[in-house]
Amino acid sequence: MTxxxxxxxxxxxxxxxxxxxxxxxxxxxxLLAEWGLSDDVTGLERFSRTVVEAVADRVAVLKPQSAFFERFGSRGVAVLETTVREAREAGALVVxxxxxxxxxxxxxxxxESFLREDxxxxxxxxxxxxxxxxxSLGPAVALARETGTGLFVLxxxxxxxxxxxxxxxxxxxRTVGATVLGHLAAENAGEEPLGSFGAVVGATLGDLSSYDLDMGGPILAPGIGAQGATAADLPAVFGGAVRNVVPNVSRGVLRHGPDAVALRDAAxxxxxxxxxxVASV
Ligand SMILES: O=C(O)c1cc(=O)[nH]c(=O)n1[C@@H]1O[C@H](COP(=O)(O)O)[C@@H](O)[C@H]1O
Structure with a gap:
């Protein structure tokens, strides 16, 4: 146990x-080009560190997208390791x-690669x-329970x-999506104040009232900003479950860099x- x-x-x-x-x-x-950075590991490192320094001490969650680091092979993954560590040290949770x-x-x-503390x-x-x-996710659910970590299931x-x-x-x-939500509800049963097994549900999807989104865990909601959804859409999409929604914005914030103050202001x-x-619901 950790x-x-x-x-x-x-x-x-x-x-x-x-x-x-x-x-x-x-x-x-x-974005590296817009920030005046080179499309290599040096640019990647500068970019990631700037974002962490700008917002990790104030937002609840940072979500590095591994693909953009893997693109540079082992040296990119090394930057990802540093990014995760520095973000957590600054007080953000890292998904x-x-x-x-x-x-x-x-x-x-x-x-074991992501949820084991060492x-x-x-x-x-x-x-x-x-x-x-x-x-098939069973081993990840079990390890997350053991280590105090979580999952966001698509x-x-x-x-x-x-x-x-x-x-x-x-x-x-039932739809396949509703079935996934049902599994998550079972996973989170009895967990207070919030379960550790979240769902990913796009903020772009419009009315989801035919789905039971109240599954006791968090909802990661990407799609605000570059994909066209807005914060004002959240109540209509998520209804009463909006209290458990973690809205993700990537490009909508990142395009304001490289200036740290501008990034912070955008966030x-x-x-x-x-x-x-959320307060309007
Ligand atoms: O799991 C995700 O985060 C995810 C799920 C999904 O349904 N849609 C989605 O856009 N994402 C991720 O959320 C981020 C959205 O980025 P922006 O469109 O730039 O805000 C990207 O990292 C996507 O890979």
């Missing part, structure tokens, strides 16, 4: 103290966006895909292509809009 309090409880406190905004660290090649998903025995190794990429939570069958993703899988209707009449504007939207 002695860490369960992720859901740590996240609830961070959301209450700092507001629920999650800033994504997505070092797109186009590693690596969207892992595989057969159970391999899933166990992915879980792992170089140890993070507070990990994004995972349930589309090899929810049960349920209803923000991209338009997601519907062909997630809205598909099963033999029992605070989104945070304020989100606070007002």
């Amino acid at each position: 002695g860490l309090e369960p992720f859901g409880a740590r996240l609830r406190r961070a959301m209450d103290e700092r507001g629920p905004l999650c800033v994504g660290i997505d070092p797109h090649a186009s 590693m966006d690596a969207k892992r998903g595989d057969i159970g025995s391999t899933m166990a190794a992915y879980a 792992a170089p990429l140890f993070s507070d939570a990990l994004t995972v895909s349930p589309y090899l069958g929810y049960g 349920a209803l993703t923000s991209n338009p292509e997601g519907g062909e899988v997630q809205h598909a209707i099963r033999a029992d009449g 605070e504007r989104f945070a304020e809009e989100i606070r007002a939207a």
Whole structure:
């Protein structure tokens, strides 16, 4: 046991103290260019450190997108390790966006890579895909319980292509996405004040009243900013579950760099809009 309090409880406190905004660290090649940085490991390092220094002491969650680090091979992954460590030291919770998903025995190794406290990429939570069958995530659920970490399971993703899988209707009449949410509700049962097993549900999806989003865990909601959703959309999309929503903004904040004050101001504007939207429900 690591002695860490369960992720859901740590996240609830961070959301209450700092507001629920999650800033994504997505070092797109186009953003490196806009920031006047080289498209190499030096540029990647400067970019990531700037974001951490600008906002890690004030937002609840930072979400580095692993793909943009893996692009540079082992040296990029080394930058990711430093980014995660420095973000956590500055007081943010880190959700590693690596969207892992595989057969159970391999899933166990992915879980060890991100959710075991002595792992170089140890993070507070990990994004995972349930589309090899929810049960294949079992080893990650078990390790998260042991180490006080969490998972964000893709349920209803923000991209338009997601519907062909997630809205598909099963033999029992439920959609695949609703089934994932049902598994999460079972995982979080009895956990107070918030479970550690979250869902990813896009803020872009419009009315989701046919889904039971009240599954006792957090909802990571990407799609605000570059994908077209706004903070004001949150109440209509999430209804009463909006209190448990962690809205992610990546490019919408990052495009204001490289100036740290401008990045911070952009994050605070989104945070304020989100606070007002959640308070309106
Ligand atoms: O799991 C995610 O974070 C995720 C799920 C999803 O349904 N949609 C989605 O956009 N994301 C991620 O959220 C971030 C969105 O970035 P922006 O569109 O720049 O704000 C990217 O890192 C995506 O990989």
